[in-house]
Amino acid sequence: MTETNWWRNPFSDKIVAQTGIKKNDNRLRSLMQQIGAKSTLRIFTFYGHKGVQTVELFSAKGGDLDYGLINDSFFEELSKNGYKLTERARALAGPQIDALARISKIMSSGQQIENPRPVQVSSVVEVHPQIALPGNGTIDHPDTNNMDDLAILPYQLDDNRFAIGYYVVTRDLTQEWQKDKAVLDPARYAMPSQKFKITLSNVNGQDATIYSYDPLTDQRMPVPILERTSRSLTIEVESTDYPRFLMLEENRANPGPLISDVRLEKVEQGASLSFSSNRSGTAKIQWGPYPIRSGGTFTLSRYENTASQIPTSTVSVPMITNTKAPLSKGVWVFKGTIRPEFSEDYTFLIDMSSCKLSLMIDGKYVINGCGANGDKSGSIRLIAGQSYDFALTIENNQDKPFDYIAYWASASQVKEPVNAIDGDDNVAEIIVKEGAPESLFLPGFQVGDGVRIEWNDGTASVQTRYPAWSYDVKGVLWPQVG
Structure with a gap:
C-alpha cells in the first residue's frame, strides 16, 4: 500500500496561533507526539487486522509538528555524538516508537498460525451511552453512539491465546474532551475511559483469564468477567480513543482447534x-x-417477453451473476431454494443498472423494480434452517448482456452472493x-x-x-x- 500518516501541522499551527508560543516549544512538540502515538496505534492495529501486510508511515524524520514518527530530540542527540546510536538517543525515540515496540513484543510472543480461529462479537452494550454524531431524529438518520464506533479487532497468538485490540474510532483525535485542562496538556484531548459490556463468542470462557494492556502507558488493567461458557465470554472493559488490548488466554489443558x-x-x-x-x-x-463454495444451483429460464408463458430455454447455473450466466435480450427467471443460517431480517440486493427486475420469496414480493432512491433492495424475515422458494426476474431490453449480481445479508451474515441448496451434492x-x-x-x-x-x-x-x-x-x- 502507499505511505500514510496523520498530518499534525494544521493542529500545531492552531495551537501556536491560540497560545502565541514558539514552534520549538517542547510542550508543543510533546503534545504532537503524544497524539501522533494514538494515531499510529490506530493505523497499525486496524490496517493489520484487515489484512494489510505492509503499512508504511511517512515519515521517520518528518518533524514533531508534521509527520515525524521519531522525536526530533532523537536526531538532535544523535548529532551531538557523531550520529552514533547511544542509550541516551534511544531513550529519546518518543512515544510512537515506544508504543510500537510494545505491540511488536506482544505479536512476536505468538506463533505463525496458518488459519486463525474466527472470534465473533455477539453483543456490545454501552453502559452509559454517549452520542458521537447527532442525527436529525429520523429513522434514516438516528444518533450515532460511541458503541456504534467501537472497533474490536482480534489477533490470535496461538491455539489458546488472543490479543484483541479495542477502541472507539472517534472522528477527531484533537477533540477537546476536558476543556478545563491547559491547551498544551495532552489530557485536554484524551477521551475519558468509557465502559462497555462485550460478549466474545467462539472462545472457551471456562477457566479463561483476561486482562487489558495499554501500549501507551505500558500498564495492565483488570477486566471483570460477567459471564462465561464453553463458547463465550462476557466482560466489562473501559475503552478510549486508541487501541488497548485484551490479553485472553483459554484453559491450556484444552487446546483450541487449528486447521493446517x-x-x-x-x-x-x-x-x-x-x-x-x-x-x-x-x-x-x-x-x-x-x-459461495457451494454446489447448489438455480434454474434459469429465458422468455421472449413478459407475456410469454413457455420458456425458450432452461439451464442450471451455480450463481446469479453475469460471470456465470450472461443474459442476452429477453426476460430471465432464476428459481431455486435458499436456506438461511440465522433467524433474522435478511436484505436482498440486486446490483445492476436497470430497474426491470423483481424478487419473490415464497411467492411474496421483496423487490419490485427500483425504490424511491433508485435502490434495488428489500428485506424479509427468515427462519434459520427453513427452506424458501426464491424467484428473481430480470428483463434485458438491450442487444448485449450487462453486469449484475444478487446478494443477501443479515445482522449475522456478511453480504455475499445468494446461494441455492437445490442439487447441492x-x-x-x-x-x-x-x-x-x-x-x-x-x-x-x-x-x-x-x-x-x-x-x-x-x-x-x-x-x-x-x-x-x-x-x-x-x-x-x-x-x-x-
Whole structure:
C-alpha cells in the first residue's frame, strides 16, 4: 500500500496561533507526539487486522509538528555524538516508537498460525451511552453512539491465546474532551475511559483469564468477567480513543482447534484435498464456485417477453451473476431454494443498472423494480434452517448482456452472493483424528472453484473453519498463468 500518516501541522499551527508560543516549544512538540502515538496505534492495529501486510508511515524524520514518527530530540542527540546510536538517543525515540515496540513484543510472543480461529462479537452494550454524531431524529438518520464506533479487532497468538485490540474510532483525535485542562496538556484531548459490556463468542470462557494492556502507558488493567461458557465470554472493559488490548488466554489443558497443511490439487474429474487438525472431531467440507463454495444451483429460464408463458430455454447455473450466466435480450427467471443460517431480517440486493427486475420469496414480493432512491433492495424475515422458494426476474431490453449480481445479508451474515441448496451434492463429512493427515476427492471441482472446511467436535465448544470467510482467496484453485 502507499505511505500514510496523520498530518499534525494544521493542529500545531492552531495551537501556536491560540497560545502565541514558539514552534520549538517542547510542550508543543510533546503534545504532537503524544497524539501522533494514538494515531499510529490506530493505523497499525486496524490496517493489520484487515489484512494489510505492509503499512508504511511517512515519515521517520518528518518533524514533531508534521509527520515525524521519531522525536526530533532523537536526531538532535544523535548529532551531538557523531550520529552514533547511544542509550541516551534511544531513550529519546518518543512515544510512537515506544508504543510500537510494545505491540511488536506482544505479536512476536505468538506463533505463525496458518488459519486463525474466527472470534465473533455477539453483543456490545454501552453502559452509559454517549452520542458521537447527532442525527436529525429520523429513522434514516438516528444518533450515532460511541458503541456504534467501537472497533474490536482480534489477533490470535496461538491455539489458546488472543490479543484483541479495542477502541472507539472517534472522528477527531484533537477533540477537546476536558476543556478545563491547559491547551498544551495532552489530557485536554484524551477521551475519558468509557465502559462497555462485550460478549466474545467462539472462545472457551471456562477457566479463561483476561486482562487489558495499554501500549501507551505500558500498564495492565483488570477486566471483570460477567459471564462465561464453553463458547463465550462476557466482560466489562473501559475503552478510549486508541487501541488497548485484551490479553485472553483459554484453559491450556484444552487446546483450541487449528486447521493446517491445507492442500488443493486439480485431478481428473475433480480435485484432491488434504489437511490436518490438532484436534479430533468432524469436518464438514463443501466446494463450488468462488465465493459461495457451494454446489447448489438455480434454474434459469429465458422468455421472449413478459407475456410469454413457455420458456425458450432452461439451464442450471451455480450463481446469479453475469460471470456465470450472461443474459442476452429477453426476460430471465432464476428459481431455486435458499436456506438461511440465522433467524433474522435478511436484505436482498440486486446490483445492476436497470430497474426491470423483481424478487419473490415464497411467492411474496421483496423487490419490485427500483425504490424511491433508485435502490434495488428489500428485506424479509427468515427462519434459520427453513427452506424458501426464491424467484428473481430480470428483463434485458438491450442487444448485449450487462453486469449484475444478487446478494443477501443479515445482522449475522456478511453480504455475499445468494446461494441455492437445490442439487447441492458438493458436501462431505469425515471424521478427523488429531495430528493425522486427511485426504478427500472432490468430484466435479473446477478451476475457479473454492473449498470450505468447518470443524467441530460435536460438543458445546469452540469451532473453526477454513477459510475465515467466503471472500478469502484461500482454498480457491486459480487458473495457471502461462
